[in-house]
Amino acid sequence: MCHVIVTCRSMLWTLLSIVVAFAELIAFMSADWLIGKAKSRGNAEPAGAGGGPSEPYHPTLGIYARCIRNPGVQHFPRDTLCGPYAESFGEIASGFWQATAIFLAVGIFILCMVALVSVFTMCVQSIMKKSIFNVCGLLQGIAGLFLILGLILYPAGWGCQKAIDYCGHYASAYRPGDCSLGWAFYTAIGGTVLTFICAVFSAQAEIATSSDKVQEEIEEGKNLICLL
Secondary structure, three states: OOOEEEEHHHHHHHHHHHHHHHHHHHHHHOOOOEEOOOEOHHHHOOOOOOOOOOOOEOOEEOOOEEEEEOOOOOOOOOOEEEEEOOOOHHHOOOHHHHHHHHHHHHHHHHHHHHHHHHHHHHOOOEEOOEEHHHHHHHHHHHHHHHHHHHHHHHHHHHHOHHHHHHHOOOOEOOEOOOOEEOHHHHHHHHHHHHHHHHHHHHHHHHHHHOOHHHHHHHHOOOOEEEEO
16 A cells, blocks of 8 residues: 655655756756857848848857857847757767767756656655665766766867857867856756755655654554655
8 A cells, every 4th residue: 555655855855856857958958058259140141131230149059059140030030040050969069068968868867767756755665675765866876977077078078169169269178268158057067966965865855754753654554644
């Protein structure tokens, strides 16, 4: 019989696990890792394509995606076009970014699996006599290591030609040149920190759900146990 056990610690851990997984996934898919140097509208479209005054804009570049000014801005509601610049894995601009994509993808996959499993921990707390909280915490720690490796390697690719086109000739490994870091990079860093916090917090969730008070209520035959 399933005993639904809900505690503040386990609920907080579950919510954080879900938030971290989505934050890392959104950051990975975003093009806002690097914000390029300002360009005039005339540099982004053929002469005469737009009749309005030249307005500077900042193109953005991600691991495999980018956002640029829409040449037909006067005909379309959106003034930027966003999408992948690489149609295949081999077309990603830098070998370092390819490694980053692999490490981040593995880490995010683990986090998504943990987030899915965390939803069921209210009903199932162990599998084969192993605590799900402890196993998930270990997996989150491993995912965090993959994320760290990806984030360390990412700036090493700033010297690739694609980054130089966006950030100027002064761009090189670990030097963004005329570019600034976008929200996606900071979100990935914040998500990585939260990943390790979740890994530590999983132990607290395990303690809360296996406390003496919980066991007493299970022995009393209660199927829904809610504790602060």
